[in-house]
Amino acid sequence: MSKPIAPASPTESLRATGARVTGARVAILSLLTQANRALSHRDVEQALANEHVDRVTVYRVLDWLTSEGLAHKIADDERVFRFSAVGKHDDPHAHFKCRTCGDVFCVPTGSTPKLNLPAGFKSEEVELNIKGTCARCAG
Amino acid sequence: MSKPIAPASPTESLRATGARVTGARVAILSLLTQANRALSHRDVEQALANEHVDRVTVYRVLDWLTSEGLAHKIADDERVFRFSAVGKHDDPHAHFKCRTCGDVFCVPTGSTPKLNLPAGFKSEEVELNIKGTCARCAG
DNA sequence: GATGTCACTGCAACAGCGTTGCATTATCAT
DNA sequence: ATGATAATGCAACGCTGTTGCAGTGACATC
CATH class of the missing domain: 1.10.10.10 (Winged helix-like DNA-binding domain superfamily/Winged helix DNA-binding domain)
Known part of the structure; x- marks a missing residue:
């Protein structure tokens, strides 16, 4: 089993x-x-x-x-x-930070944005941080 | 003048x-x-x-x-x-952090990615952080 | 140019997050 | 059961950033 x-x-x-x-x-x-x-x-x-x-x-x-x-x-x-x-967050995800309570949540993201980096710059990891109001604080 | x-x-x-x-x-x-x-x-x-x-x-x-x-x-x-x-960076831009030297650069971004936030979450600001190697450290 | 007001600065002490060193404890292989 | 050593607990420290208060310097007014 x-x-x-x-x-x-x-x-x-x-x-x-x-x-x-x-x-x-x-x-x-x-x-x-x-x-x-x-x-x-x-x-x-x-x-x-x-x-x-x-x-x-x-x-x-x-x-x-x-x-x-x-x-x-x-x-x-x-x-x-x-x-x-990690594990439940293996998929690409962003971090949502609530400006009211300060809590940070993981939210799934569809696709990572395209980047035009200057010549010679090598991207290894992209991090997306969203700031706003969470459901509990908004409601 | x-x-x-x-x-x-x-x-x-x-x-x-x-x-x-x-x-x-x-x-x-x-x-x-x-x-x-x-x-x-x-x-x-x-x-x-x-x-x-x-x-x-x-x-x-x-x-x-x-x-x-x-x-x-x-x-x-x-x-x-x-x-x-600010001024030269009025356009939406991301921050590139070099993992070798630790410097942080501003890089322009074409478009902000789409987000599917959970119900009740309100986005006010989106921040994009890229980590990698800068031109000087790579070359 | 002189003068007065109060925004700004300098100094000192503090606060919080995170780190390091070392002795002690507890996990795991045998 | 026993021993090696990885992991823990404790104490002291370092660094970034903050706060309170007295003194100074920028700017408006004359």
Whole structure:
């Protein structure tokens, strides 16, 4: 009964990296997977307040998840990094930042725009950031 | 001999705001206008090292220029803000960040991409960030 | 050109996010 | 069960950006 289509659970994803599966890593990756928005370090720290996870460990796990390709690290315009689990966001997507509540959501994008870069410039990654008002704050 | 087509000089632009035209403001706006890339606070501070301009003044002038519409403030993924003079960049443009040297350039974009936002989300501004290698670092 | 007002500057101290070093702990292979 | 070592916790630090307040300099007025 293999499940090739089902998304990997956090623990399975961690196991697949070959590194150690620790409580902090499971907790943080689970959190990112369940969240419907990109979480800041502070968000994660508060959510894990009951689990005695050190600030520094949160930073290290988030960066490690990013380096393993299990999370995306995006820069906010509040000088904060935000993280979202990958997997459900494999498709090209943009980041929507609500100017009222500050939350960042991932939204799918149809196509990436054409670019006319100056000679010699090589594009490796294109990031689309939208700013506006989210449904909750608008409604 | 009016010059309606010529771009306003930094001093003229400052004068037009109605606020005081100070040495720091002229120096910083001139710097931004001449630069071919977006400058960080540190860039500005170093360039003005001989002029005895305080760190805090640089921050305040940069933010003030932004609020007056004379400069754009963009968030970098190094937890730094970068500023570029507006005027030559009135057209819609994207920001190209070189992963090697870290410099940020403004590049023109043909059209903004179509977006299918979730219900209730209102877009107010779209920002396009490209990451890659700049001409100097590639060559 | 002199004078007064208040916007702007400089200085100092602070705040927040993220990083580094090192001793300790806990995961996993054996 | 045991040992190697990856990962954690703790403490101290660094950097970007902010705030409060006293002093100065730009500009309007005379």
